[in-house]
Amino acid sequence: xxxxxxxxxxxxxxxxxAGIAGNVQAAYPEEPISYVIPFNPGGESDITARxxxxxxxxxxxxxxNVSHRPGGGGAVAWSEFQNNAEPDGYELIGVNIPHIIGxxxxxxxxxxxxxxxxxxxxxxxxxxxxxVPANSPFNTLEDLVEYARENPQAVTLGGSGTYSANxxxxxxxxxxxxxxLTYIPFSGTGPLxxxxxxxxxxxxxxxTMLGVQMEDRVKVLAVASxxxxxxxxxxxxxxxxxxxxxxxxxxxxxxxxxxxxxxxTVLEDAFAEANRRITxxxxxxxxxxxxxxxxxxxxVITQLREAYAPILEATE
Amino acid sequence: xxxLLEALASLMTFESIITVLVGVSAGLLIGSLPGLTxxxxxxxxLPFTFSMEPLQGLIALGAVYMGSIxxxxxxxxxxxxxxxxxxxxxxxxxYPMARQGRAYEALAGATIASVIGGLVGVAFLLxxxxxxxxxxxAFGPSEMFWVAMLGLTLVASLSSGSLLKGMIGGCIGMxxxxxxxxxxxxxxxxxxxxxxxxxxxxxxVALIGLFVIPELLNMAAEGRSNxxxxxxxxxxxxxIRQVARHILGKPVNLIRSCLIGQVIAIIPGAGGxxxxxxxxxEARRFSKDPQSFGKGNIDGVVASESSNNVMVAGSxxxxxxxxxxxxxxxxxxxxVLLMHGLRPGLDLFTESGVLTNGFILSMGMxxxxxxxxxxxxxxxxxxVVIKTPYHFMVPAIAMVTILGTFALRNSLLDVxxxxxxxxxxxxxxxxxxxAAPIVLGLILGGIAExxxxxxxxxxxxxxxxxxxxxxxxxxxxxxxxxxxxAATAMLPAWLERSGRLDKGSPxxxxxx
Amino acid sequence: MILRLNxxxxxxxxxxxxxxVLWLGGTDIGRLSILFPRAILVILVAFSLLLFVxxxxxxxxxxxxxxxxxxxxxxxxxxxxxWWFAIGKLGFVVSSFLVMLFITWFLARVEGxxxxxxxxxxxxxxAVMVGGFYSIFTQVLNVRLPSGLLF
Numbered sequence: 001x002x003x004x005x006x007x008x009x010x011x012x013x014x015x016x017x018a019g020i021a022g023n024v025q026a027a028y029p030e031e032p033i034s035y036v037i038p039f040n041p042g043g044e045s046d047i048t049a050r051x052x053x054x055x056x057x058x059x060x061x062x063x064x065n066v067s068h069r070p071g072g073g074g075a076v077a078w079s080e081f082q083n084n085a086e087p088d089g090y091e092l093i094g095v096n097i098p099h100i101i102g103x104x105x106x107x108x109x110x111x112x113x114x115x116x117x118x119x120x121x122x123x124x125x126x127x128x129x130x131x132v133p134a135n136s137p138f139n140t141l142e143d144l145v146e147y148a149r150e151n152p153q154a155v156t157l158g159g160s161g162t163y164s165a166n167x168x169x170x171x172x173x174x175x176x177x178x179x180x181l182t183y184i185p186f187s188g189t190g191p192l193x194x195x196x197x198x199x200x201x202x203x204x205x206x207x208t209m210l211g212v213q214m215e216d217r218v219k220v221l222a223v224a225s226x227x228x229x230x231x232x233x234x235x236x237x238x239x240x241x242x243x244x245x246x247x248x249x250x251x252x253x254x255x256x257x258x259x260x261x262x263x264x265t266v267l268e269d270a271f272a273e274a275n276r277r278i279t280x281x282x283x284x285x286x287x288x289x290x291x292x293x294x295x296x297x298x299x300v301i302t303q304l305r306e307a308y309a310p311i312l313e314a315t316e
Numbered sequence: 317x318x319x320l321l322e323a324l325a326s327l328m329t330f331e332s333i334i335t336v337l338v339g340v341s342a343g344l345l346i347g348s349l350p351g352l353t354x355x356x357x358x359x360x361x362l363p364f365t366f367s368m369e370p371l372q373g374l375i376a377l378g379a380v381y382m383g384s385i386x387x388x389x390x391x392x393x394x395x396x397x398x399x400x401x402x403x404x405x406x407x408x409x410x411y412p413m414a415r416q417g418r419a420y421e422a423l424a425g426a427t428i429a430s431v432i433g434g435l436v437g438v439a440f441l442l443x444x445x446x447x448x449x450x451x452x453x454a455f456g457p458s459e460m461f462w463v464a465m466l467g468l469t470l471v472a473s474l475s476s477g478s479l480l481k482g483m484i485g486g487c488i489g490m491x492x493x494x495x496x497x498x499x500x501x502x503x504x505x506x507x508x509x510x511x512x513x514x515x516x517x518x519x520x521v522a523l524i525g526l527f528v529i530p531e532l533l534n535m536a537a538e539g540r541s542n543x544x545x546x547x548x549x550x551x552x553x554x555x556i557r558q559v560a561r562h563i564l565g566k567p568v569n570l571i572r573s574c575l576i577g578q579v580i581a582i583i584p585g586a587g588g589x590x591x592x593x594x595x596x597x598e599a600r601r602f603s604k605d606p607q608s609f610g611k612g613n614i615d616g617v618v619a620s621e622s623s624n625n626v627m628v629a630g631s632x633x634x635x636x637x638x639x640x641x642x643x644x645x646x647x648x649x650x651x652v653l654l655m656h657g658l659r660p661g662l663d664l665f666t667e668s669g670v671l672t673n674g675f676i677l678s679m680g681m682x683x684x685x686x687x688x689x690x691x692x693x694x695x696x697x698x699x700v701v702i703k704t705p706y707h708f709m710v711p712a713i714a715m716v717t718i719l720g721t722f723a724l725r726n727s728l729l730d731v732x733x734x735x736x737x738x739x740x741x742x743x744x745x746x747x748x749x750x751a752a753p754i755v756l757g758l759i760l761g762g763i764a765e766x767x768x769x770x771x772x773x774x775x776x777x778x779x780x781x782x783x784x785x786x787x788x789x790x791x792x793x794x795x796x797x798x799x800x801x802a803a804t805a806m807l808p809a810w811l812e813r814s815g816r817l818d819k820g821s822p823x824x825x826x827x828x
Numbered sequence: 829m830i831l832r833l834n835x836x837x838x839x840x841x842x843x844x845x846x847x848x849v850l851w852l853g854g855t856d857i858g859r860l861s862i863l864f865p866r867a868i869l870v871i872l873v874a875f876s877l878l879l880f881v882x883x884x885x886x887x888x889x890x891x892x893x894x895x896x897x898x899x900x901x902x903x904x905x906x907x908x909x910x911w912w913f914a915i916g917k918l919g920f921v922v923s924s925f926l927v928m929l930f931i932t933w934f935l936a937r938v939e940g941x942x943x944x945x946x947x948x949x950x951x952x953x954x955a956v957m958v959g960g961f962y963s964i965f966t967q968v969l970n971v972r973l974p975s976g977l978l979f
Contacts, residue, residue: 034972036726041359042647047655050363065970068359069726071515072497072504076727079511107504111511156774162502184457184773185500187766190647194584194640200456201774213639213659285654352969360969478836478888480879484843487872491850494865501861506853529908536904537896539938707935711928712957714908718915718924719961723971728916735908746892747838765864772863 028089028263032063035253036093038077040070043188044126044209044287045094045251051281052123055274060266073161074099079111087118087256089263095119097250101305102163105312114301118259120267122252122292122300123275124282127225128169128245129211129235130157131218132203133196141221141241144203145177152180158201160189163312165249166205169224171311173205176243207248208232208286224248231286247307250290250300268293320442323673326371327681335372336379336678340685343383344390344693350397350524351720354384358648370656374675377652379682381645382434382628386686389426389621390694394419394701395713397528401520401589402624404755405596407527408474409609409616419701422617423694424559427686429570429618432563433625434683436574437581441629441676445637446662452582452634452642457774458785461767462794463583464760467590469801470597474752482753485744489757490764492517499762500769512729519589519758521721521730522737526751528717529738532710541706556691563618569599573619577626582633584640589759595623601804629679636664636672829894836883843876900938907931919976924958 035053039045049066056064069077074096085091095117103110130141138144148155159166162185170183184201186192193214195201203221204210211220212231220235224245228237238245253271255264272291279289292300326332339361346357357380365373388399393410406426413422440448455463471486472479495506496516507513535541563570573595580591599619600609609616631642632649639660641647650660658664664672704712721734741751768785775784786792847869882888894901907927914923932950936942965971 040644040647041355041362042644042651046359047651050366051655053363054366065972067726067970067972071512071518071725071727073514075497076512076515076725079514106502107514109504109507109509109511109514111514151777153777162498162500167502182773182776184770185502186770187499187762190641191584193638194453194634195456197638197640198453198456213654215659216661281655284657346969478839478879480875480882481836481839481888483875484839484872484879487868487875488843488846490868491846491865491872494868498857498861501858503858503861505857505861505865506850508853532908533901533904534895536935537894537898537901539896539900539935705936707932707938708953710904710935711931711954714911714931715924715928715958715961718911719965719971719973722973723965723969726972728912728974731915732912735912739905739908744839744842746894747833747835747842748888749839749842761868769860769863773860 028266029060029062031090032065033060033090033092035064035066036077036081036091037066037068038070038074038094039068041068044249045096048124048251048278048282049094051278052271052274055277056270059270059273073103075103075107075110075112081254081256082112082116085256087258087260089255089259089267092120092253092255092267093117095252095254097122097252097301097304098163098165098168098247098308101301101308102168102312105309106163114305117254117257118264119252119254119297119301120264120293121271122250122290122297123271124287124289125248125250126207126209126287127223127229127248128165128205129208129223129232130173130203130205130221131196131211131214132221133199134217134219135199136203136219138203138221139219141236141238141243144221145179148177148179148181153182155203156182156184156201157203157205158184158186158192158195159205160192161185161187165247166207168308168311169245169247170205172245172247172307173238173243175311176245208235208288210286211235212284212286225288229286229288231284247304250292252292252297319669320673320677323670323677326670326674327375327677331372332375332678333681335368335376336681336685337689339376339379340383340682340689341693343380343385344387344686344689346380347384347387348390348399348697349720350391350399350528350717351520351722351724352384353400353520353724354381354388354402354645355648356724357381357384358645362648362652365652370658371671371674373652373656374649374671375678377649378628378675378679379685381649382625382679382682382686383689385624385628386427386430386434386621386690388624389430389617390423390697393422393426393617394697395528396531397713397717398523401523401759402592402627403620404523404589404752405592405620406617408596408620408752409611409613410620412610412612413614413617416612418612420694420698421559422614423698424556424691425563425614425617426621427690427694428556428560428563429573429620429622430625430690431683431686432570433574433577433622434628434686435680436622437578437626437629438676438680438683440578440626441632441636441679442673445633445665448578448582448633449637451579452584452638452640454790455583456788457767457770458788458791459767459794460583460763461771461785462791462798463590464764464767465798466794466801467594467756467760468764469798470593470756471753472802474593474597474750474756478748481748482750485749485751485753486757488749489522489754489759490761491757492522492754493519493758493761494765499766500773512727515725515727515729517733517737517758518724518730519755520724521734522758523755524717524721525734525737526741526755528713529735530742530745530751532714533739533742535706535710539706541709559614562614566615566618568602569615569619570622572598572602573623574626577623578630580623581627581630581642584634584642591627592620592624593756593759595619625683629676632676632679636660637662829898831892831894832890833892834883834887835889835892836879836887840876840878840880840883843872844880847872847876900935903934904931907934915974915976917976920973921958921962922976925955928954928958 081093208229222238223235224247346352388403389406391397391399392403392406396411398404410422471482504514576595577591596619600606634640634642635646721731771784775781911927
C-alpha cells in the first residue's frame with residue numbers, strides 16, 4: 001500500500017484517515033499520550049477532555065491519559081509545560097483564551113508566553129452572555145444600559161474570575177455603551193446561579209451554558225457571538241443591538257513549540273473527529289463547536305488580543 | 317409515590333446492587349488515601365460510567381461519593397491523616413482513641429455514624445428538597461463572610477490551651493490561604509517571584525503535612541509506634557453491638573450533628589470540612605463532659621462522621637433543584653447530569669422523576685452498604701496497621717502521603733510544601749501553636765476574603781460601605797450568632813484562665 | 829530531651845517573623861487583593877505582640893519537651909527532604925526504594941543491630957510495595973509520577 005501526502009490530506013473520513021496515517025506515519029503515535037488539563041476536575045475543560053479521551057484513543061490507537069495540574073488559573077501548568085515538555089507529540093495541554101492572552105500581560109510572574117507553543121486547535125467556544133434573573137426589572141439590554149447611565153456603578157454584575165472572558169467583555173460593554181458598571185468576580189461558574197437566584201447581583205456576565213441551564217429562571221439579554229447560539233434561539237446578540245462585542249472563552253489544545261508539523265496534522269484531525277462525534281452532546285448545552293486550526297489560530301488570538309489588550313493595559 | 321416505587325424497583329436488580337457495591341468499595345479505597353479527595357475519586361471513575369445507562373452511571377457515582385467521604389475516616393483514626401478534608405474533625409478524637417488501643421471501637425463508631433448520616437441525608441433530599449433549596453440562594457457574599465466568621469469562633473475550642481496562640485494559628489492559616497492568585501483582585505500575591513507559587517497552598521497539601529509529618533517524626537524520635545496494640549481483637553474486645561448501643565443511646569448528638577450537616581451542606585461554598593468541624597464543636601459545647609473531647613471521646617467521632625455523610629446527599633439539594641453545587645464533588649455530578657441531558661430544576665423531580673428518585677435512593681443503598689463493606693474493611697486495615705512494625709510503618713505512610721500529595725495537582729512543589737509545613741508544624745506544636753487552628757484559617761480564609769471583598773465591591777455606591785455586611789436579615793442573624801458564639805467560647809476559656817491559670821498550663825497539648 | 833524555652837515568647841516571635849516575611853513579599857499589590865491580607869497581618873501582629881509581652885509577665889510554659897531521641901528526629905527530617913529532592917532527580921521508583929530501605933534500616937536499629945539477612949528479606953518487600961503503589965497510581969489513577977533513572 002502506498003499513499004502520498006496529498007491523498008492523506010484529501011481523505012474525508014477521519015477514521016479511514018487515521019488508519020492510513022497509521023501506515024504512513026509508523027513513528028507516531030506509538031506511545032501513550034499525556035493530556036494535561038490545567039484546571040480542577042469537573043470543569044468544562046475537564047468534562048470535554050473526558051469525552052474526547054475514548055474517541056482519541058480509538059482514532060490514534062494509543063492510550064490518552066488525562067491528568068490535572070490546576071493552580072493560578074492555569075498559569076502553573078502552562079509555565080511548567082512551556083519550560084519542560086518535549087516536542088515529540090506525546091505531551092499535550094489544554095489551552096484557554098482569554099487566559100493565555102490576559103495572564104502574561106497582567107502578571108509579571110506568569111511564567112509563560114501566549115505564543116510559545118504550537119496550538120493544535122481550538123475545538124469549541126462558549127460565548128459570553130448577559131443574564132439577569134427572571135424577576136429583574138430589566139427586560140432588554142437597552143433597559144439595563146439606560147438605568148446604568150443614570151445610576152453609575154449601581155448595577156452589579158457577577159462573573160467568573162477577574163480579567164476572565166466574562167470580566168473583559170463586561171469592560172468592553174462599559175466602553176461601547178459609555179456606562180459605569182460594578183463587576184463582582186466569583187470563583188468559577190459554580191456560585192453564579194446562586195448569586196442570581198438569591199438576587200445578590202443585578203445580573204451576571206457568564207457563558208451561554210448557564211443561560212441554557214437556567215433557561216426557565218432567567219432572561220438572557222444578550223449573547224456575545226456573531227450569530228445567535230443554536231441552544232438559545234430567542235436570545236439576541238450584542239451585535240443585533242448595536243454593540244460590537246463578540247467574545248467568550250475558547251478551549252483548545254497545544255503541543256510544545258517545535259513539534260513536527262506531521263504530528264500536529266495527525267492530532268488536528270483526531271481532535272476534529274472527536275469534536276464531530278460529541279457535537280450532539282455538547283451543542284444543546286450551549287457550546288459552540290469550532291474547528292480553528294493552523295493560521296486561523298493566530299487570527300483568533302491576534303483579534304482577541306487587540307480587543308483585550310487596551311483594557312488590560314488600562315488597568316495596570 | 318408511584319415514581320418512588322418504580323425507582324425502587326429499578327434499583328432492586330442484580331446489576332444495580334453490584335454497581336453500588338463496587339462503587340462504595342472503590343470510593344472507600346480512594347477516599348482512604350490521603351490526598352485523593354472525593355472530587356478526585358469521582359473524576360477518576362467518571363469515564364467508566366460513560367458506557368453505562370444514565371441511571372446506572374449516576375448510581376455508580378453516588379456510591380463512589382458516599383464511599384470516599386466515609387473512607388477518609390479510616391486513615392483519620394488510624395494514622396491521624398484525614399483521608400479527605402471532611403474527616404479533619406474525626407482525627408481529634410479518633411486518633412487519641414487509636415493510641416489508647418480503641419481503634420476498632422472508633423472505626424465501628426465512625427461506620428455506624430456514617431451509615432446513619434448517609435440515610436438521614438437521603439431522607440432530607442427525598443422529602444424536603446424544594447423548600448430547603450430556597451435556603452441555599454439566601455447566602456450571598458455578606459452572609460458567606462459571617463459564615464466564615466462563625467467558623468472562626470471554632471478557634472477558641474480547637475486551640476487546646478492558649479487562646480492567643482490559637483488566634484495566631486488561625487491568622488497564619490488565613491494568610492497562607494492568600495498565597496497565589498487573589499480571588500477578587502485577580503493578581504498574584506506572595507509568590508516571591510516563583511511562577512509555580514501562583515497555585516498557592518492547597519488546603520489538602522497543608523492538611524497532610526500538618527497532620528501526618530509530625531506523627532511520623534514523633535514515631536521516629538520515640539522509636540515506637542504511636543498506636544497501641546492493647547485493643548487487638550479477642551482481647552479487650554468491644555463489640556459492634558455495644559458501640560451501636562452507645563451511639564443510639566445518645567440520639568441528641570446524632571440528631572444535632574445531622575441537622576448541622578444538612579444546614580451547612582446546602583450553603584454553597586462550605587463543604588464537608590466545615591460541616592464536620594462545626595458539628596464537632598457543637599457536640600463538645602453541649603456535652604456534659606467537654607474536657608474529655610480531644611482525648612478519645614467517641615461522641616466526637618460520631619458527630620464528625622455523621623455530619624459529613626449527611627452532606628453527601630444533603631449537598632445534592634441545591635444541585636438537583638437549582639444547579640448549584642453544594643460541595644466541590646457535586647460539580648462533577650452536575651457535569652454528568654448535563655451530559656445526559658438532565659437539567660437541574662424541579663422538572664428533575666417530576667418529568668425524569670424515576671431517574672432522579674432512583675439516583676437518590678441508590679445513595680441510601682450506598683449508605684447501607686457502608687456497614688458490611690466498612691466493617692470488613694475496618695477489620696482488615698486495622699489488623700494491617702496494628703501488625704506492621706513501626707519501622708515499616710513510618711516509610712510506608714511517608715510514601716503514601718508523598719504519592720497522595722503529588723497526585724492532587726501533579727506537583728512536586730506541593731510535596732515540598734507538604735514536608736516543610738509538616739516539619740514546621742512539629743516545632744510549632746511544641747510551642748503551643750496547633751495544626752487545627754491553622755487548617756481552620758486556611759479553610760475559612762478564602763471564604764471570608766471573598767465574602768468581604770465582594771460585599772465591599774457591591775457597596776461602592778453606599779455612603780458607609782461596611783454597613784452592607786449587616787444589611788440583610790440573614791446576615792444580621794448570622795452576625796448575632798457570631799457574637800454569641802464568640803462569647804460562649806471565650807467565657808469558659810477566660811474563666812479558666814483567670815481562675816486556675818497555673819493548674820491549666822502543664823497538661824496543655826500533651827494529648828493532641 | 830527538655831529544652832528551656834519561654835513558649836509564649838517563642839510563639840509570639842514566630843508570629844512576628846511570619847508577618848514580617850509576608851509584609852516584605854507583599855509590596856505592589858492592588859487594593860482589592862491586599863485589603864484582606866493586610867487586615868489579617870495587622871491582627872496577627874497585634875496578637876503576636878500581646879503574646880510576646882505576656883511572655884514576660886505570665887509565661888504559659890517555660891520549657892518544651894521533645895519526646896524520644898532528638899538525633900533520630902533530625903535525621904528523619906533530613907531523610908524526608910532528601911527523598912523529596914531525589915524524586916525530582918532519580919524519579920519516584922528508584923528514590924523511594926532507596927530512601928524507604930534506608931529509613932527502615934535506620935528505624936529498626938533502635939531495637940539493636942540489624943543483620944544482613946533481615947535487610948535482604950526487606951528488599952523484596954519494599955520493592956513490591958513501591959512497585960505496587962507505582963503501578964496503581966500510574967495505571968489506574970492516571971497520575972504521571974516523576975521519572976528519572978530507569979522509570
